[in-house]
Amino acid sequence: MTEPVSAAAAAANEAIRQASPALCDLLSPLGRRVVFPNDIPFQAAQARGKTFNATIGQITDGAGGALPLHSLVSGLEAMDPERRNRAVLYSPGVGFPSLRTAWRSRQRRGVAAEVPSTMPFVTVGLSHGLSLLADLFAGPGRAVVTPEPYWGNYRQCFEVRTGAHLVPAPSIVDGKFPPDTFARALESLPSGEPAMVILNFPSNPGGYSPTQRERQQLVASLVGVAADRPLLVLCDDAYAGLVFEEGVPRESLFWELIDQHPNLIPAKVDGATKEVSFFGGRVGFVTFPFSPDSEIAAALESKLQCLLRAALGSPVAVSQQLLEAALTSETLEAEIEELRRTLGHRCEVLKQALATTSRELLTPMPFNSGCFALLELPEELGLTSEEVRLHLLAEHDTGLVAIAPRYLRIAFCSVSAAALPELVRRVELAVRELRR
Ligand SMILES: Cc1ncc(COP(=O)(O)O)c(C=O)c1O
Known part of the structure; x- marks a missing residue:
């Protein structure tokens, strides 16, 4: 039996069901309940650009400009004034639109225009992106397949926080990576039961990225699993691009997993931490394989925004501005x-x-x-x-x-x-x- 949810959450869930019944089945109890509320940030967003905008509790000059303290912003002197202004005021709850657009273009280098992906949702580092997805799709009893050995924080994000159950998939057998390891780990799960898989390439702690052939086998094995159950495949792309051998693909498997099977939904967690060597900046992103203007994208974004607002209020503005400045640099x-x-x-x-x-x-x-x-x-x-x-x-x-x-x-x-x-x-x- 599913718990009753608010009318707004039910509408978001229905939008998700319409576009992807499998993803709707994958929602955790918390994931079903959440939807971005019509409270202050929602109302403030609606009032943006009005002559009299008395919605949001931030101190401004009355025309949208910050009233920054010199001692605070003297460290940001090199920023152009507009960027500095944005750095000091609240970020939109989903992140700055121009940063999201810039990150999306970078993510999609070499990806065909018809392959769908949402506007990346800004998180406070990748760990936060992982725990948002854990909140939405893990939850008590949900099987989450992790490579073994795995980055220890998966346990905190998925098992400790949400009560999900980690299923180990050996990532080295007889000195080699077995591409069907994730599919095999799910064999003992009752047929039809939704599950999650975490893919992390290049891997922590292994430092391994599969070859083209291993990737093909891996994707085929997950498509085989999806014939039997809804499957969310979380691509933890923390180390994206850091590949050192010729012939080993650098691109995220996220793109290859899109539209392989209606039951197989990849989600991408990436960010500036390692990709742009901005460890303290805490800028991460969550991306789904849907068109940015689709109803399912809006419903998922609303759910993420509700969770982010409940825990953090809004993402960090200053590091988003620094990252956006870097992304527009010709030498980056x-x-x-x-x-x-x-x-x-x-x-x-x-x-x-x-x-x-x-x-x-x-x-x-x-x-x-x-x-x-x-x-x-x-x-x-x-x-x-x-x-x-x-x-x-x-x-x-x-x-x-x-x-x-x-x-x-x-x-x-x-x-x-x-x-x-x-x-x-x-x-x-x-x-x-x-x-x-
Ligand atoms: C595999 C993996 N995923 C995610 C993260 C989290 O990154 P962040 O520091 O942005 O939270 C790390 C950090 O070490 C990692 O190794």
Whole structure:
């Protein structure tokens, strides 16, 4: 039995059902209840441009301009005055339209015009985008397939916050990525039951991106799943573009998953954190595979806006303005490319350093992208990665992340190329010292 919802929420749900019955079935109880209310931001948006606009509680000069304090805005002196004004006042709840348009154009480079995608909805970093999707589509008992090992925050976003149930899909079997792993993980779920899958390429913690052939197999296996159940495929594109090997596609799988099957709905979470190296800026985006002017896009946006308003009020204006200024810079793409090359070089140096280590002590997992590499401790050693991590901290002045039971993650994005061989030497030495 479904809980009763407000008339406005019922109308939004109906708009979603009309365009995508599967996505409507995927809504969580919270996802069904939420809809953007007709309160202050809604009424203020309707009043925008009126001569007398006394709707919104922000302090202005009476004509839409900010009354900024010098001490606060002196750090923003280099911004053009209009941008500075927008940086100081409230952002629209969905994000600034010009930023959304600019991000959408960047997302869609190389994507055919007929492939639909909504205006990206602005979030406060990607974690926030993930938890918005968790609120909308996860919820008690919902199966959420995650790669194993996975970025630990998925547990907080999906399981701890919403009561969903994580289903692990091994991302390395016999030293290789198995493309049908996500489909296999769902085999034991009752037929017809809606489910979610999280795809994260380049991956954290693995630093792996599938080849073209692996992508084709992966997509085909998910289409097979969708024949039997509504499936939301969340593409966590945090590390989009950071691919270092020729022949490994850089594009998000989101685009390939669109219109594959009516039961298969991809959603894209991306943002400036890693793609534009703006970690503290906290600008992320949520995008669905529907035309921006469709009713389903409006209904989904209304639901997201309700959730964002309840938790944060509105997204951060100043970092949106900084990002938008960057996106209009003619040199931005060349700067991103240079950063990609720097990381690609570190990735290569790390590979070479690992190539000379003893396989009796460390097994590097395949990595070709992103920011990380994973090492596995051979089972025969009888060591946990936590033991090695603590020993590295205590005796070798070295910090890595331990992922239970036997993985160690190296974030090569935060170590210089020159330091990587020595880091690897210390890890190998630590394992040798602890070996039983
Ligand atoms: C796979 C993955 N997704 C999402 C995020 C979250 O990004 P943000 O810092 O923008 O919340 C991270 C951050 O490390 C990540 O590794």
